[in-house]
Amino acid sequence: MATVFAAYAWLVPVLPLAAFALLTAFGRSLRTTGAWVAITASLGSLVLALLIAGERLAGAEDYSQSFDWLVFGTATLSIGIDVTNLTTLMMVIVTVVGFLVNVYSYGYMRDDERMTVFYAYVSLFLASMLGLVLADNLLMLYIFWELVGVCSFLLIGFWYYKPEARDAAKKAFIVTRVGDLGLLIAVLLLFWYMPGHALDFSSINNVFGNDGGTISAGVTTLIALLIFLGAVGKSGQFPLHVWLPDAMEGPTPISALIHAATMVAAGVFLVARTFVIFEASPAAMATVAAIGAFTAIFAATIALAQNDIKRVLAYSTVSQLGYMMLGLGVGSIVAGMFHLFTHAFFKALLFLAAGSVIHAVHTQDIREMGGLAGRMKTTAWTFGIGALALAGIPPLAGFWSKDAILAAALEQNPLLFVVGAVTAFLTALYMSRLFYMVFAGKPKDGSHAHESPAVMTVPLVVLAVLSVIAGFVETPWYGWFGEWLTGESAHHAGYLAMIVATAAGLLGLYLGWLIWQKGTIDGKALAARMPGLVRVLERKYYIDEFYDLVFVRSLRRLGHALRRFDAVVVDGVVWLAAATAQAVGRLNTRMQSGQLQGYLLAALFSVVILVLAVAGRRLW
């Protein structure tokens, strides 16, 4: 099959970029027209992405296109696009969620003064994210990687008049920078060690596919770990996860698009894209699996004790990203990417539904919500579907992808499997808590909640449908997705993983139902019996406090010391130079008094000195 549409793949990121340029140029004079420009551009990208995907499903060849960007010495930096099954999958995810979020935002941001600015940022984000996905070499990927970081920063701090939003934006930017630095060093190391300084993915595949070629095992491990550090920063994995929950200060559609479905998944995508490097280093693989598993269970426990609807979902995102990393770490690229694929839909759905709730009740505290199911039927239904999908209840999408990861983990390491199963149980528990506290029970007094407009609910319905059906592309009996993605069918460990996952999910839901709906188990009494644990969970294991104490304070102290050095020493030297010149000038001004007698006196003294000098020289 010929590649017809793939040749136009470069248009996919360029369309939103054009929308961004248009919106920035014409600014506020556009208002609602601006929104339509952005929506149309994302629709164009979506259609093109789907056409390319259709072509690839029919079995088209991989397509790539690149041209030289910089040539220096023997090295060449190129810029280009790569259309493979992996990038096409990501492209479809990004454009689908991007388009739906664009539509949804039209309702959510309607009352905002700076709606066109918002759409401009979102368009820029989509362009950079698609550029990241399509990039055919690591350097280009890194550039777009930074660009999505900038967009994330801009959009978290979109409501910059809120101090929390400003702080969250700065925190997100600074924390992810730590990871980005790792990725940058990895790119530089690759540039140094790769034959011919090639950075494109096909060369990387060739070199590392053949046992690392000339590159030693130690360097390979180092590069893999540094790349993973970048992924840890972007995907909110354990040591660097702190920015993601705070990022929920941004508008909710942004949380859905950037901080749930696409940008945070970029880390997972990066590991999948450079998977050969990881495969060449068992130590790096083990690290990925361990960090992923730990993050999954760690974030899930925190989500259990949060009271902000978006924060619960944010920790859930961190946990699910850990799941994806776990899937990759145990060697199954299919499982990781499959979970990324399904998670994008149901987590975006959950966030958008949460946004619909927030839009209606004007609070994010779930303790102040309740009984919304009666008034917001569509939102409640779609949220419920999303929650079930996330909890891994068959036959929804989350079940199949989670099962794939658990099955892969079981083959590799039973401990990882147990951690994954416990996480699945916790996930179901906190999702049922969230659902019952928000939608069930009696409505709180004085709430005038009402269903959101169709422009917001239709994307919810579309995502709900996707959350139901997306899982069927890869089941234990039908491994089509895996074959399409990697060319070999994924292995499944039979029914054990499936039964355990289902049981864990159902148990979590049942327990949640008992505690928060039926009241058989008194949740408050349970919490009162272990106050220490509850407090630790509510304070998120004191990680923020720890970082504040260790890094923020010491760095700030260093900053203060440096500032004092600057003020005293550097400024002092400059001040001294200026003061000297000034003093000389002042002396000269005083001499230029305009008084004739003064001049004469000066002349007299000069003559006397001259005479003395001449006479003195003669005497000697």
Add this chain to the structure above:
Amino acid sequence: MTLLGSYLTLAAVLFCLGLYGVLTKRNAIVVLLSLELMLNAVNLNLVAFAKYGMIPSLTGHIFTLFTISVAAAEAAVGVAILIVFYRRRVTVNVDEFDELRR
């Protein structure tokens, strides 16, 4: 030779008196007078050298006559400037003459 010395000493004393007046007096007229004193000290030197110098000649005397006439012209111009100045500023105080500064 001693005679020349005493003339020169007298001229030096006169010059220093004139210089002192020029440098310290506030009244512009007195400054001009002191200036004349300095000029005359110079004249005295010229005449003394012409009479008792190594090669006595008339040149010194002639030169002195020129100096006296030029000094007279100079004094006239100086006083004229002073009068114009007085009309504008109503003062002959040298301290207040700071036009050079502007």
